[in-house]
Amino acid sequence: MLIIGERLNGMFKRVKSAIEQKNKKEIQAVAEEEIKAGAGMIDINVGTAAADQEGTMKWLVETVQEKFPKIPLAIDSSKPEVVLAGLKVCRNPVLINSTTAEDAKLEKLLGFAVEYKADILGLTLDENGIPSQKDERVALAAKILMTAMEMGLSPSQVYIDPVVLPVKFGQDQCLTMISAIRDIKTALNDPPPKTAIGLSNISNGAPKEMRPLINRTYLVMCLAAGLDGAIVDPYDTDLVDAMITSELLLNKQIYSDSFLKAYRTSH
Amino acid sequence: MLIIGERLNGMFKRVKSAIEQKNKKEIQAVAEEEIKAGAGMIDINVGTAAADQEGTMKWLVETVQEKFPKIPLAIDSSKPEVVLAGLKVCRNPVLINSTTAEDAKLEKLLGFAVEYKADILGLTLDENGIPSQKDERVALAAKILMTAMEMGLSPSQVYIDPVVLPVKFGQDQCLTMISAIRDIKTALNDPPPKTAIGLSNISNGAPKEMRPLINRTYLVMCLAAGLDGAIVDPYDTDLVDAMITSELLLNKQIYSDSFLKAYRTSH
Numbered sequence: 001m002l003i004i005g006e007r008l009n010g011m012f013k014r015v016k017s018a019i020e021q022k023n024k025k026e027i028q029a030v031a032e033e034e035i036k037a038g039a040g041m042i043d044i045n046v047g048t049a050a051a052d053q054e055g056t057m058k059w060l061v062e063t064v065q066e067k068f069p070k071i072p073l074a075i076d077s078s079k080p081e082v083v084l085a086g087l088k089v090c091r092n093p094v095l096i097n098s099t100t101a102e103d104a105k106l107e108k109l110l111g112f113a114v115e116y117k118a119d120i121l122g123l124t125l126d127e128n129g130i131p132s133q134k135d136e137r138v139a140l141a142a143k144i145l146m147t148a149m150e151m152g153l154s155p156s157q158v159y160i161d162p163v164v165l166p167v168k169f170g171q172d173q174c175l176t177m178i179s180a181i182r183d184i185k186t187a188l189n190d191p192p193p194k195t196a197i198g199l200s201n202i203s204n205g206a207p208k209e210m211r212p213l214i215n216r217t218y219l220v221m222c223l224a225a226g227l228d229g230a231i232v233d234p235y236d237t238d239l240v241d242a243m244i245t246s247e248l249l250l251n252k253q254i255y256s257d258s259f260l261k262a263y264r265t266s267h
Numbered sequence: 268m269l270i271i272g273e274r275l276n277g278m279f280k281r282v283k284s285a286i287e288q289k290n291k292k293e294i295q296a297v298a299e300e301e302i303k304a305g306a307g308m309i310d311i312n313v314g315t316a317a318a319d320q321e322g323t324m325k326w327l328v329e330t331v332q333e334k335f336p337k338i339p340l341a342i343d344s345s346k347p348e349v350v351l352a353g354l355k356v357c358r359n360p361v362l363i364n365s366t367t368a369e370d371a372k373l374e375k376l377l378g379f380a381v382e383y384k385a386d387i388l389g390l391t392l393d394e395n396g397i398p399s400q401k402d403e404r405v406a407l408a409a410k411i412l413m414t415a416m417e418m419g420l421s422p423s424q425v426y427i428d429p430v431v432l433p434v435k436f437g438q439d440q441c442l443t444m445i446s447a448i449r450d451i452k453t454a455l456n457d458p459p460p461k462t463a464i465g466l467s468n469i470s471n472g473a474p475k476e477m478r479p480l481i482n483r484t485y486l487v488m489c490l491a492a493g494l495d496g497a498i499v500d501p502y503d504t505d506l507v508d509a510m511i512t513s514e515l516l517l518n519k520q521i522y523s524d525s526f527l528k529a530y531r532t533s534h
Contacts, residue, residue, distance in 0.1 A: 206524065220491075245481055248481075249488065
């Protein structure tokens with residue numbers, strides 16, 4: 001599974017403060033920690049750290065790729081102009097995070113993906129919000145994928161995110177999302193698109209000490225349904241262990257008695 | 268999920284020694300610990316603890332139900348005469364553990380189930396061993412279920428065990444078994460039979476310190492596929508926590524901020 005590290009986000013105090021002080025070393029230290037913990041891609045999100053979101057995104061991208069010229073980056077913003085500011089300076093492989101299935105937004109961000117040879121993550125929501133039914137989410141996934149392919153992207157460049165909702169506020173939605181992943185991976189197209197989720201939302205609102213248990217349990221279920229990637233906290237060792245063990249059981253990593261260590265050495 | 272406690276087994280030193288000394292209190296203490304840890308059924312297995320397996324099974328059943336007259340018991344032996352010795356003295360609800368799909372054995376043990384109003388667990392293996400393909404295991408499950416129904420049992424009395432094999436010795440078998448569970452729960456009969464597995468075999472041969480992680484990760488995957496019960500070590504708190512959290516995410520337990528405690532209080 002592709003681990004997309006979620007810690008380089010202006011909503012974290014450490015990152016916010018580094019942005020305010022233009023402290024490159026601290027930003028690079030966060031990226032380095034994430035990579036060492038297993039992240040194969042670094043999500044970059046300005047958050048609410050700065051008034052100048054475009055300038056901040058540009059600075060963050062440049063700062064990370066100055067130290068890590070090969071690590072793929074996810075340019076994370078709901079604002080197209082902030083995404084564009086990141087794309088313009090990005091020399092590393094890049095994932096646009098994210099578009100939705102809303103016509104205007106989808107067309108604009110797919111245009112960016114084509115222009116900048118970027119992968120793109122599409123959330124299964126549109127003008128009407130997030131559908132509560134599985135089939136409707138799969139239909140939005142199909143819309144995103146088909147539009148991307150019409151514009152010249154390959155299915156392997158498209159990540160679909162069927163939107164994780166908190167178990168606390170809608171328990172039936174947990175299984176709906178998992179079924180959506182399975183359908184997207186098996187029934188949508190051959191080859192299918194990739195799937196990725198923002199995992200931590202599953203435990204939103206739950207007591208802090210329960211969140212890691214909920215997160216890793218849900219991740220195991222999603223992986224068994226075919227999930228390809230997730231935006232997660234790579235500092236959560238138990239979570240990464242559960243992910244590695246899932247890959248072992250799903251026959252995606254060859255068994256060895258020291259399979260945790262073997263995975264970490266090779267990633 | 269029905270937790271079937273696996274600790275009352277003559278292969279464990281503590282139980283073996285209690286059998287040799289006819290120490291009722293110690294046997295009852297093991298049962299009590301399992302129940303407190305969340306077991307809804309106690310598996311009783313003589314193991315290799317005694318030459319007189321039939322007499323030992325009888326004594327164990329009587330000893331447990333003397334203290335716990337309502338807890339369901341699983342009479343666990345591959346020898347029909349040992350199962351029969353347990354059934355004859357059992358007043359508690361009871362699960363025969365286990366038959367296979369071999370004609371003679373299946374007929375004999377289903378006969379016991381009918382006579383003693385017992386539930387029965389059927390392993391998907393026959394004269395040719397354990398099929399490596401999912402469809403063949405499902406076919407054996409169908410054979411067990413249909414034969415049971417012809418003899419007058421209801422589907423809810425039948426547990427199918429699609430046989431967990433060690434990840435160390437056949438990684439592709441992990442997913443095969445999970446697919447078998449899903450098919451048995453969705454495509455075999457309406458209503459479907461129950462499913463149960465002997466979980467610990469998944470980590471057989473793996474280093475001792477890695478076994479709990481492998482066990483609980485696999486259990487979460489099996490639960491997401493529809494598993495109803497498992498023979499497990501209820502002393503493994505992390506395993507039981509993963510099981511409870513899975514039930515939460517599968518919408519089988521109502522969310523509360525203290526869902527682990529809520530589950531344990533109500534079971």
